[in-house]
């Protein structure tokens with residue numbers, strides 16, 4: 520298997536940093552002890568886990584005792600939501616948004632069948648929340664507010680600290696899915712209003728199969744995976760030592776590269792976006808371009824299908840996405856773009872490019888080179904070019920026949 524693709528799908532997953540692999544490998548070979556064991560062999564491993572926890576805590580401005588390892592971002596989201604509800608059994612209301620990741624939305628949907636009521640906050644055309652709507656939704660019955668830091672599809676960043684101040688007044692627990700924010704923008708839990716925060720290793724140049732949940736000291740937490748005493752009784756199961764070591768190193772490297780990476784990726788992203796907008800007629804940027812992750816651009820190309828663009832890009836070895844990896848393949852338009860109320864003409868023709876610190880100028884040039892002709896080819900085949908009403912009707916018919 521060979522890989523020389525131009526990888527612009529970093530919000531789906533990232534390449535593991537070679538330095539991360541290097542520090543992780545000995546814990547798959549020589550140092551296989553159980554960190555909870557009494558003997559020196561296990562103790563050495565326990566010490567390495569403590570160091571890794573310090574590295575991760577440092578990136579977040581957190582205390583080591585506030586970090587609980589999980590198997591992934593999805594587990595972190597699930598654990599935080601369940602824990603907040605278990606800790607306050609008398610409260611039966613949850614506030615979230617319409618644009619969350621399925622790891623939050625699908626938990627909330629299930630909770631609705633179990634006697635909880637859920638408010639799904641709306642977003643405007645830029646994908647931003649209305650803080651008055653948020654404030655109006657909070658009651659004494661609200662156990663939990665769970666809102667993402669940055670959107671995986673559009674990169675839109677929510678004003679988490681402003682939201683947190685309002686949540687605090689209501690007495691609810693505030694959980695933030697920060698899987699797309701950690702390692703991409705600076706975070707400091709010391710000065711934050713966030714009670715719990717979820718992150719995932721494979722989104723920040725660490726391996727798959729490891730994540731973490733930050734739990735602010737003093738926040739009531741009830742685990743939903745029960746067993747041994749690992750993670751101070753908050754997440755049972757023998758630690759995934761190699762992945763924990765890897766996540767520590769990945770966090771250290773992210774912190775080290777953060778400022779430089781933000782500037783570099785933003786410049787490359789902006790050049791990609793501005794050039795495509797200038798060269799290709801009838802396309803728009805989706806999301807809040809002022810409050811946005813530096814690595815993400817989501818562009819809607821009118822009158823054509825995002826999936827068709829992706830297939831042609833793929834022929835040139837360019838990996839992008841038509842939204843979240845979790846919903847693509849279903850051909851349903853993205854729930855995020857739908858919540859933003861985008862017109863049908865762009866809803867189906869939207870593509871996400873997400874960069875990382877390995878993205879090069881030459882790779883961006885290559886995308887700029889091929890995109891105009893791809894869009895032109897597809898539009899030439901589209902029966903609805905320059906015909907918004909016809910396009911809309913065609914899409915509705917196609918949906919009806921599914």
Ligand SMILES: *Cc1c(COP(=O)(O)O)cnc(C)c1O
Nearest residue numbers: 591592593620622671698699719
């Ligand atoms: C990827 C992602 C998740 C899920 O993380 P996994 O580690 O893949 O389970 C959750 N939330 C957001 C915003 C994500 O982008």
